[in-house]
Amino acid sequence: MIQKIALGKTEAQVSELCLGAMYFGSKLNARDSALVLDTYVDHGGSFLDTANIYARWIEGCDGLESERFLGDWFERTGKRADIFVATKVGFDNVAVGFGLRRHQIEASCEASLKLMKTDYIDLMYAHTDDRETPLEETLEAFARLHRAGKVRYLGASNYVPWRLEQARMLCENNRWPGYVCMQQRLTYLRPVPVPLDRLHTEVSDDVMDYAVDSGLTILAYSPLMGGYYNHQDERPVPKLYDGDFNRPRLAALNEVAREIEGITPNQLVLTWMRQQAAPVIPLISGSSRQQLVENIQCLNYRLSPAQLERLNQA
Numbered sequence: 001m002i003q004k005i006a007l008g009k010t011e012a013q014v015s016e017l018c019l020g021a022m023y024f025g026s027k028l029n030a031r032d033s034a035l036v037l038d039t040y041v042d043h044g045g046s047f048l049d050t051a052n053i054y055a056r057w058i059e060g061c062d063g064l065e066s067e068r069f070l071g072d073w074f075e076r077t078g079k080r081a082d083i084f085v086a087t088k089v090g091f092d093n094v095a096v097g098f099g100l101r102r103h104q105i106e107a108s109c110e111a112s113l114k115l116m117k118t119d120y121i122d123l124m125y126a127h128t129d130d131r132e133t134p135l136e137e138t139l140e141a142f143a144r145l146h147r148a149g150k151v152r153y154l155g156a157s158n159y160v161p162w163r164l165e166q167a168r169m170l171c172e173n174n175r176w177p178g179y180v181c182m183q184q185r186l187t188y189l190r191p192v193p194v195p196l197d198r199l200h201t202e203v204s205d206d207v208m209d210y211a212v213d214s215g216l217t218i219l220a221y222s223p224l225m226g227g228y229y230n231h232q233d234e235r236p237v238p239k240l241y242d243g244d245f246n247r248p249r250l251a252a253l254n255e256v257a258r259e260i261e262g263i264t265p266n267q268l269v270l271t272w273m274r275q276q277a278a279p280v281i282p283l284i285s286g287s288s289r290q291q292l293v294e295n296i297q298c299l300n301y302r303l304s305p306a307q308l309e310r311l312n313q314a
């Protein structure tokens with residue numbers, strides 16, 4: 001069963017595996033989305049991750065599908081109070097556009113509340129950094145929502161450590177509620193040194209150190225590289241991770257996977273990230289019940305110090 005752990009340095013307890021709701025109501029139809037969500041809840045999970053743009057890039061979608069699906073699910077099941085729901089603002093939403101101006105944050109929050117048929121959001125993220133908007137404006141807007149009881153906790157996604165530190169200092173000086181967690185891309189393979197864009201960031205060694213030092217929980221997105229690890233012979237390595245420098249890493253992963261009875265490469269990646277220096281909550285997902293259950297069952301495994309060291313050093 002999925003257990004709960006602390007979210008950052010707060011008193012909130014959240015599931016040790018968070019369910020990514022990115023494709024609910026779009027790539028996954030309503031029936032399959034409900035099947036995956038119910039399966040997660042049946043395994044004791046209660047931490048959901050959505051955004052105000054999921055999944056706008058799919059043909060025929062406006063990006064409100066995921067929040068809308070969750071609102072319908074909350075209404076139908078009456079389980080809103082049992083769930084810790086996170087949503088995000090900042091990327092190119094159909095109504096408020098890209099950015100973290102005060103009016104965008106306020107309008108997006110109202111829209112998320114309406115779509116999810118709730119009067120509070122447990123965790124609201126800045127989805128990506130907006131360097132055109134003064135950080136003060138963004139953080140003050142979030143503080144107002146917090147004061148109004150509309151948002152319980154705040155998180156930052158795709159921020160680099162120096163910007164997180166600036167945000168921390170501003171919040172401390174102004175007595176605003178600060179970011180309690182960060183959501184970044186993290187998988188076992190290392191990304192290519194030149195980032196594909198600056199709007200998405202990786203958990204680098206620096207980010208990990210910053211999380212340890214600041215007490216921020218890391219929410220790891222896209223941990224399975226779209227399911228690549230279980231299909232290494234059938235699929236090319238995604239472009240972001242394609243480089244000779246990853247050969248020893250992939251070899252180490254497959255070698256350790258062979259040593260541990262029953263573990264799949266996907267499960268090993270999730271197990272590995274849960275044993276890093278900072279608290280890491282993987283954002284798991286699945287296109288089917290079977291995929292999700294496999295991912296949840298990563299909880300059955302623990303790496304020995306020697307195995308962890310081999311994977312870390314590769």
Ligand SMILES: NC(=O)c1ccc[n+]([C@@H]2O[C@H](COP(=O)([O-])OP(=O)(O)OC[C@H]3O[C@@H](n4cnc5c(N)ncnc54)[C@H](OP(=O)(O)O)[C@@H]3O)[C@@H](O)[C@H]2O)c1
Binds near residue numbers: 023184200224292295
């Ligand atoms: N903050 C951000 O900027 C950001 C960005 C991206 C995502 N996210 C969050 O992170 C969550 C996860 O992201 P992601 O979908 O990119 O994660 P991912 O772990 O890289 O990929 C998930 C996909 O992998 C495949 N898969 C999952 N489990 C599998 C298994 N056991 N065996 C084989 N294939 C498996 C499925 O794809 P198939 O349908 O192909 O089988 C599934 O849709 C999202 O739902 C969202 O909440 C946040």
